[in-house]
Amino acid sequence: xxxxxxxxxxxxxxxxxxxxxxxxxxxxxxxxxxxxxxxxxxxxxxxxxxxxxxxxxxxxxxxxxxxxxxxxxxxxxxxxxxxxxxxxxxxxxxxxxxxxxxxxxxxxxxxxx
Numbered sequence: 484x485x486x487x488x489x490x491x492x493x494x495x496x497x498x499x500x501x502x503x504x505x506x507x508x509x510x511x512x513x514x515x516x517x518x519x520x521x522x523x524x525x526x527x528x529x530x531x532x533x534x535x536x537x538x539x540x541x542x543x544x545x546x547x548x549x550x551x552x553x554x555x556x557x558x559x560x561x562x563x564x565x566x567x568x569x570x571x572x573x574x575x576x577x578x579x580x581x582x583x584x585x586x587x588x589x590x591x592x593x594x595x596x
Contacts, residue, residue: 518595
């Protein structure tokens with residue numbers, strides 16, 4: 484036969500670029516904002532990598548009030564504290580973090596679709 488370069492399609496991993504950098508919580512000072520699909524049309528937005536000096540509960544309270552959604556702070560053994568919000572709040576959360584002065588635009592990575 485002929486020498487054809489056939490590439491077999493693989494599944495898409497939205498966390499592959501974050502795992503390739505070995506970027507855990509606080510490494511390289513990036514704030515990672517991700518979306519996770521739940522069931523049907525339901526989704527979950529996670530914010531990780533904020534500095535430990537910030538009060539996660541106060542940030543969560545302001546995010547919930549601003550975007551009219553529910554959320555929680557989860558303690559993860561690998562990633563540290565992670566803020567979870569209901570719905571697709573990626574752009575909203577990134578603009579909120581920039582306007583509140585919590586982080587700069589160049590330190591935010593938005594993952595997903």
